[in-house]
Amino acid sequence: MLEVENLRKEYGGFTAVEGSSFSVSDGEVFGVIGPNGAGKTTTLKMLAGLIEPTAGSARVAGYDAQDPEMRTQLGFLPEESPLYEDMTPLSYLSFFADLYDVPSGVADERIHRTLDRLELDHRERRLGDMSKGMRRKVAIARSLVNDPAVLIYDEPASGLDPLTTNYIIEFTRELSDSGKTVVFSAHNLFHVESICDRIVVMNNGRIVAGGSVEDLREEHGRTEYHVSTTVEVTDAVRENGTYRRVVESMDAVAETRERAEAAGGSVVDIETRSPSLEDIFLDLATDAPDVEGRP
Numbered sequence: 001m002l003e004v005e006n007l008r009k010e011y012g013g014f015t016a017v018e019g020s021s022f023s024v025s026d027g028e029v030f031g032v033i034g035p036n037g038a039g040k041t042t043t044l045k046m047l048a049g050l051i052e053p054t055a056g057s058a059r060v061a062g063y064d065a066q067d068p069e070m071r072t073q074l075g076f077l078p079e080e081s082p083l084y085e086d087m088t089p090l091s092y093l094s095f096f097a098d099l100y101d102v103p104s105g106v107a108d109e110r111i112h113r114t115l116d117r118l119e120l121d122h123r124e125r126r127l128g129d130m131s132k133g134m135r136r137k138v139a140i141a142r143s144l145v146n147d148p149a150v151l152i153y154d155e156p157a158s159g160l161d162p163l164t165t166n167y168i169i170e171f172t173r174e175l176s177d178s179g180k181t182v183v184f185s186a187h188n189l190f191h192v193e194s195i196c197d198r199i200v201v202m203n204n205g206r207i208v209a210g211g212s213v214e215d216l217r218e219e220h221g222r223t224e225y226h227v228s229t230t231v232e233v234t235d236a237v238r239e240n241g242t243y244r245r246v247v248e249s250m251d252a253v254a255e256t257r258e259r260a261e262a263a264g265g266s267v268v269d270i271e272t273r274s275p276s277l278e279d280i281f282l283d284l285a286t287d288a289p290d291v292e293g294r295p
């Protein structure tokens, strides 16, 4: 559904994105994560055809991202979505449906159905008088007026309260369950981990890792074993009447057991701790090499 090959974007002498390649299959939820300035928004805007790549290509739903026809297949949610303050959700969404040539009967039904799903009740209220969460829901509804196959959402839930955030993240997952392909960026890695099928991690303009969260765990994460013993062993710290040693392999677990038994004690507990996406992200975000042309 999306094919990105060797995408690059330069601003003057500054390289914002370098050598990005990935593909997204039909119906996937695909996350783009990375620290501030990593190149996420630049990548999403190139996918949405809003900025032209300096090199490389992006194809969306069979079209080149720069082809105006591609827009019929796309719903884009920018990081900041200023709305026309004096319009109401209904007039605003009808206006956009009209721009996409959606017949008015179809548009009315679609808009109400989407606002029902988003639980947005105040449909005749001035947008300028609505809360941030309500306005974000209207922006999301706007991305759906043309019933697109692909949704590209830049930080869909940033700056919203936890309840609205959860709602929007769940809604994003539901969109994929109803057959849409979703690419989105987010800083909240818990959300990314909970709804994404696959992700790419960007840093300094480059993709530094990619795959499912499980793949990343296997490739980049270190599983830790917390071994508790009844007697003191090397590298252990005392904790609640036992001693705890943290190791990274089963061999080291076995060795800890031998040491404890040699000292007349035993192992009372072994706890396995898998790294969270956040742990992996922190490792990757600090290890990446700089791209030429970056300060």
Ligand SMILES: Nc1ncnc2c1ncn2[C@@H]1O[C@H](COP(=O)(O)OP(=O)(O)OP(=O)(O)O)[C@@H](O)[C@H]1O
Binding pocket: 011, 014, 015, 016, 034, 035, 036, 037, 038, 039, 040, 041, 042, 043
């Ligand atoms: N129009 C522009 N002109 C010059 N530099 C730009 C422009 N747009 C983005 N950049 C730079 O490109 C880099 C990548 O920016 P981008 O907005 O893609 O990052 P991001 O990963 O989305 O960051 P954030 O998480 O803060 O939104 C940044 O250093 C940014 O300052």
